[in-house]
Each structure stands twice: as C-alpha cells, then as structure tokens.
Amino acid sequence: MTKYTVAVAGATGYAGGEALRILAMHPNFEVTCVAGHSSVGDRLGAHMPHIPQYADLIVEDTSADVLNGHDVIILALPHGASGALAARLDPNAVVVDLGADHRLESKQAWDDYYGGDFYEAWTYGMPELIVGRGQLGSYTRQRESLPGATRIAGPGCNVTAVTLAMQPALAEGMVKPKTLTADLAVGYSGAGKNLKRTNLLAAEAFGSATPYGVGGTHRHIPEILQNLAHAGGFADTDALRLAFTPMLVPMARGILAVVSGEMTDHAAALSDDEIHRIWADAYARQEFISVLPSGTLPATANVVGSNAAHVQVVADRRAGRLIAFAAIDNLNRGTAGQAVQSLNIALGLPEDAGLTKIGVAP
Numbered sequence: 512m513t514k515y516t517v518a519v520a521g522a523t524g525y526a527g528g529e530a531l532r533i534l535a536m537h538p539n540f541e542v543t544c545v546a547g548h549s550s551v552g553d554r555l556g557a558h559m560p561h562i563p564q565y566a567d568l569i570v571e572d573t574s575a576d577v578l579n580g581h582d583v584i585i586l587a588l589p590h591g592a593s594g595a596l597a598a599r600l601d602p603n604a605v606v607v608d609l610g611a612d613h614r615l616e617s618k619q620a621w622d623d624y625y626g627g628d629f630y631e632a633w634t635y636g637m638p639e640l641i642v643g644r645g646q647l648g649s650y651t652r653q654r655e656s657l658p659g660a661t662r663i664a665g666p667g668c669n670v671t672a673v674t675l676a677m678q679p680a681l682a683e684g685m686v687k688p689k690t691l692t693a694d695l696a697v698g699y700s701g702a703g704k705n706l707k708r709t710n711l712l713a714a715e716a717f718g719s720a721t722p723y724g725v726g727g728t729h730r731h732i733p734e735i736l737q738n739l740a741h742a743g744g745f746a747d748t749d750a751l752r753l754a755f756t757p758m759l760v761p762m763a764r765g766i767l768a769v770v771s772g773e774m775t776d777h778a779a780a781l782s783d784d785e786i787h788r789i790w791a792d793a794y795a796r797q798e799f800i801s802v803l804p805s806g807t808l809p810a811t812a813n814v815v816g817s818n819a820a821h822v823q824v825v826a827d828r829r830a831g832r833l834i835a836f837a838a839i840d841n842l843n844r845g846t847a848g849q850a851v852q853s854l855n856i857a858l859g860l861p862e863d864a865g866l867t868k869i870g871v872a873p
C-alpha cells in the first residue's frame with residue numbers, strides 16, 4: 512500500500528488537530544512532522560491528548576525548512592500566515608491550505624474583505640461544487656480539477672454549509688440571485704482555540720447565542736458568492752447579492768445554515784416533491800452529501816465527527832421563498848475532512864479513504 516508522509520503546520524490548533532485525528536485513521540498517510548508557533552518544543556500529546564499515536568511527536572517551528580521533505584503538507588495557520596510560507600514550499604509536495612490565503616479568485620474581493628498581500632487562487636478543495644454542465648445536462652464538478660493537483664485551497668467552513676445547501680437552486684435557476692440570505696448557527700470551535708475570531712471571552716459566549724460578522728462584513732461572503740456564481744454559470748459575482756448573518760451558539764462543533772432566496776416563476780410552478788427531487792438529483796452519487804427525506808430536517812448532532820453534510824429544502828409559498836438547510840461539522844466536513852477528501856482525489860486514492868459519513872449522535 513502506498514504511504515505518504517505528512518507535515519501538519521498549525522498542528523496545535525483546532526483545524527490542524529482535526530486533520531491529525533483523521534490522518535491517524537487513514538491507511539495511506541503517516542504524520543511525520545507537526546509544527547506550531549507558541550507551542551514549539553512541546554510534546555504534541557500535551558495539546559492533542561485524544562490522538563495517542565502522535566503524542567510523542569515534538570512540535571517544531573513553522574518554517575519551509577521544517578515542512579519540506581514530506582510528501583504532503585497541511586497548513587492550518589491563521590489567514591495571512593500561509594501565503595508567503597507556501598511560496599517557499601517544495602513544488603513537488605502536495606500542499607493543502609486550510610486557511611483563506613488561496614481561496615479567492617478576485618484580488619478586489621481579497622482587498623475588500625481581508626487586505627494584505629494577495630496570493631493567487633489554488634485548486635479549490637470542494638469536490639461536490641457545481642462548476643458547469645457537461646454533455647446531457649449533467650453537472651461538471653470541482654472534483655474533476657483535483658486529480659494531480661499539488662496546491663489545494665480548503666474552503667471556509669461557513670462557506671461549505673451555505674454552498675452545499677443552496678447551489679442546486681442557482682444551478683437550476685430556482686431563486687432570484689440578488690435575493691439570497693444565509694443565517695447560520697455556528698459552534699465555538701469555528702473561532703479557533705482562543706475564541707479569538709469573535710472577540711468574546713468564554714464566560715461571555717457560554718450559555719448564550721449572539722450574532723457576529725454582521726452587516727455584510729463577514730469574510731466568507733465573497734467566497735460564497737464565488738461558489739454560487741460558478742454553480743449558477745454567472746460570469747462573475749455581480750449578479751448575486753447575499754445577506755449573511757452567522758450566530759455563535761453554545762456547542763463545540765457544528766454549523767446549521769438556513770439559506771433562502773425568492774423563488775423564480777419556474778420554481779414556484781413546481782410541486783414540493785419536484786423541488787425536493789432537484790436537490791436529491793443534484794447530490795446523487797455524492798457520497799458524503801445526504802439530502803434527507805422530505806419532512807426530516809438537518810441537525811448538527813447527526814453529523815458531528817463526520818465528513819457528511821445533511822441537506823434539506825422546503826418551499827415557503829406564502830413568503831415566495833425557497834429555504835435550504837445544511838448541517839455540517841465545521842472542523843471535519845467544513846475543514847479537515849473536506850481537505851482529506853480532496854487530497855485523496857489529488858493522489859488517486861479512494862475518495863472516502865480515512866473518512867466517515869457516520870456521525871456520533873446524540
């Protein structure tokens with residue numbers, strides 16, 4: 512069996528930790544290097560006691576010299592920290608960046624929402640993303656760009672939930688593209704191990720629910736628009752408008768996205784069963800995406816610990832809106848699971864190697 516050595520940078524953080532957990536269960540990968548920042552010199556076991564097989568690895572400095580020499584390099588660093596580093600990595604290594612530095616195709620969007628140096632977009636690591644149509648009307652997927660890729664950009668976690676919920680509507684012209692809204696319940700781990708992306712202290716977040724990143728400011732908006740523009744076959748994101756409001760809720764992992772848009776006449780003329788069938792067909796043969804039976808709504812507890820996305824769609828005919836739902840585990844499907852899925856495809860391994868769609872509910 513082919514074995515690949517893997518270096519994980521950001522190994523002491525939540526996203527890097529989930530990558531290590533998945534890699535520990537993967538038959539083709541062996542973690543041979545872990546790197547960090549303030550934890551350099553520590554045993555990894557001090558930070559990741561739930562992954563005993565890598566407990567004795569020592570956290571090394573995050574530098575190109577340390578990371579080069581391994582077949583695969585996973586970067587799980589704060590955004591802005593991987594762009595310059597990535598430029599010094601071995602061109603023959605397969606590199607996956609879980610941060611945002613290589614996701615956006617538009618420099619303008621990067622400048623508007625992130626700022627700092629812009630780095631070119633890498634092959635986007637969301638295999639099920641609809642990017643066009645092939646012969647006989649079947650969808651072309653992002654999966655087709657991944658074999659042989661050596662630079663892969665891991666999508667944002669909120670982006671993943673919103674895209675998977677709503678992309679069939681754009682692909683089939685079922686919602687007016689300037690009427691989109693997305694409201695999300697998001698678990699604490701999305702903010703990283705210090706809750707720092709929310710500016711909240713643990714005592715303020717615990718037992719409470721509060722919105723953040725409101726008013727069109729959240730950095731995931733341009734990435735969602737980029738994806739939905741691909742799914743809808745639009746030349747750019749100007750055709751789309753999205754009101755996006757995430758809310759921090761008291762759970763460790765999970766995202767529940769509620770995404771809606773005003774129905775087109777085409778959608779309004781369809782029955783509930785026909786609408787549901789469009790979602791089911793869009794995700795047929797997409798092993799990790801489950802369109803739930805009509806009447807069953809997604810819940811984060813059912814996907815925690817897995818690379819699955821649970822999706823549902825309903826028509827609110829009084830409001831004239833289609834409402835799509837997706838539940839994911841932000842660290843697994845939203846980050847490390849999706850990254851390993853993309854790596855599997857890039858390396859020609861079975862797409863599901865080392866991954867599960869079985870959750871740990873309740």
Ligand SMILES: NC(=O)C1=CN([C@@H]2O[C@H](COP(=O)(O)OP(=O)(O)OC[C@H]3O[C@@H](n4cnc5c(N)ncnc54)[C@H](OP(=O)(O)O)[C@@H]3O)[C@@H](O)[C@H]2O)C=CC1
Pocket residue numbers: 520521522523524525526527546547548549550551573587588589590592609610611666667668700701702703704705841842845846
């Ligand atoms: N959490 C999530 O749900 C998701 C996270 N991501 C992305 O993954 C990346 C990591 O996020 P997350 O794990 O949540 O964050 P954490 O704060 O939990 O972890 C950050 C990691 O990066 C290291 N680090 C911090 N600063 C630097 C630096 N200047 N140079 C090198 N390493 C550094 C830390 O090392 P040390 O502990 O040693 O200081 C730690 O290992 C981010 O880009 C994030 O946006 C993407 C999707 C979802």
Ligand SMILES: CC(=O)N[C@@H](CCC(=O)OP(=O)(O)O)C(=O)O
Pocket residue numbers: 590609610611666667668669697698699700701702703708709724730731757759
């Ligand atoms: C609760 C919380 O703060 N969640 C984060 C998740 C972002 C994330 O991790 O994705 P990036 O890689 O794009 O930063 C947020 O909404 O910004």
